[in-house]
Amino acid sequence: MTVFPGFTLPDELRVLREQIRRFIREEIVPLEQRLDPDAPGLPEEDYERLAARTKAAGLWALGAPEEHGGGGLDTFSMSVVLEEMAQHRMGLYNVGCGVFGRYPPPAIWAGTKEQIKKYAEPTVREGWRTFFAITEPSGGSDPAGAIQTRAERRGDRWVLNGRKVFISNAHHARWGLVWARTGKDKGRAGISCFIVEPGTPGFTAKNIRTIRTAAIPNDVTLEDVELPADALVGAEGQGLDLAFDLLVKNRFPYSATNLGVAVAAHRMAIAHAKQRSTFGVPLSQRQAIQWMLADAEVEIRACRWLIWEGAWKADRGEDARVEASIAKLYSSEVLGRVVDAAVQIHGGYGVSKEFPLERWYREARVRRIGEGPSEVHRMVIARQLFR
Template sequence: MDFALDEEQREIRDWVRTFVRRELVPLEPEVLRRERTGQPGLTRDELKELQHKAKDAGFWGVLTPEEHGGMGLGAVMAALLEGELGRTFVPFRFGGTADNILFHGNEEQKERYLRPTIAGDRVSCFAITEPGAGSDAKAIRTSARKDGSDWIINGEKTFITQGNEADFTMVFAVTDRERGANGGVTCFLVDRDMGWKSEPIPTMGEWGPAALVFDEVRVPEENVLGEVGRGFELAMQWIGQGRYLLPARALGSCERLVEMAIEHAKNRVTFGEPIAERQAIQWMLADSAVEIEALRWLVLHAAWLVDQGADSRQAQSIAKLYGGVKANEIVDRVLQIHGGMGYTRELPVERWYRELRLLRIYEGTDEIQRRTIARNLLKGHAKVTGSLG
């Protein structure tokens, strides 16, 4: 086994690390100020400006295939880069990406939706979750009925990422109630100007999801993505595209947080000694270091399986579950080490505290991950001996 990065991988990682330190970290005070007054941390124009700075250095479409103008770096490098971006809470992401299911569009759909999204000229959102259908995606009630050559969509979606900013959505609706998820759900590409509306959903963190409402929204037949009745397969492909990237970003956050805790512990003096000399503090740091190292290899192993074309679902669920639980424990310890100051808004620890809590819910709750892991074991789809067993 060779756990070392090759020279090219190190160069790519180090460039992103430098980019984060020079371009993003200095923005943190202003991002905090804006968020605390109800503004977005970065405007769309500011994000695009940062993305184009990265593009000038060749960083565009990390996972996008080269034939579409991306870097096509693969899952392991994507995980490494996501970890570097996680070292700041500035809401930056590399440009040049599009939802994986858009690559299933026909040539006309690629021209209207895929390529403009990769170029950054269009913004999409993925709409499957509903008020009564979260983890149970098969329970969706949004419907689409045929009317001549068009489809009429009615229903509501909730907790939709980028739903407030998107100018088109990939919405999943029931087209044949009797057939259910397997053969009865279809994905539609629906422009905002076709009539759907969005409303922001306030949250405890800075994630700004939306509720989408479809009231007799008319969609032409040519806007069906893939095949009628085959939408659930596309949905599962989207959901499983990169679950490892969520704990990868949390990994970077945990590294930065523990570094902050170490620095504070060295400088905070009580009863004549730095608190770094206290065993209680040392054990919190030690436990966090162990968990960070374990998370690193869970994430990279899941990403490696993706690159190998192997079944990575169990590994991704394990990384997602462990990452969500441990990131929350680590940020809690870091806040505790900072004492009262950690609880204030003068430091960004409370900001990370709120952000990382979402990881245990977003894109598959802890409970769903445990259910998936256990079922895979019980049905013989996975073994406790792992992929080396």
């Protein structure tokens, strides 16, 4: 589905959004209410059952290419849809690994037909968990400078040695992508991308406990991990280009999940302010509260337009790298501010595990670090200004 954004969304997209809203209300929220509020994800059995219902409802993997078993929605439509899909307790976990589909790391789409058939397609179809491993102990913001993991060619094999940190889901993924140095070039051109299955001898993953509940990150060690020659994705030395070029488009739907949770928190704050009275007056009549909510409303609307405009440009094939950084930066910061205000307006209930706010508050903090810290996105935007 290709859409042209205007002030009114096309009917088919509005119908889809309404269907997702109903699905969340009827299928996901009641299930989440029965679970431990700190559960890292749905128990496997519930996940399987819910995923089957998502598939039956035609809501599974909407963003994956149609020819590879997905719904074929463009970046703009996915941004609209994911704003809605994120509006539940585990919503921030939804992009790429929730009950609406699990997507492979985008760089795999640059792989060979065989790689796509063996790894990407079953991931889309079956909902396999995957991981991508770029960050190392020496740093994640500047992978071109920091990656030290080496991949050496020995006969018809590649042998990987090194360490990766903060790798989400590596402990229970079916496969993943690992970026390693192959050439002599000390910068970007020396880095390549490999498909690695965690069961391969020499691969170990240990959980790193963080404030985030879902998609647990891991400390991964690669010790003489032997891979077949065809584990290389794309050309030698092309690894980081693949990672970043393909990530750009993904940043809009990713940002939309930030927006979706901000919208949900804001809606809760408005409802609470209407029904809660202090000193004999509803909170909604206090200017201090009204201003918090008014500021949140402005930021949410601005955020939506930044995401939509950038996604629309990306779909038209325009260079949307700066727009992707703007969307990621602004949405993660708006999310933090809006959830913080919602927690404050809820008082003690804001930090109680009875409501999803405290979980969103913790997970929102990570969103300003992962997928490029805010400062790195500001750097990308500023570079463009001074070009």
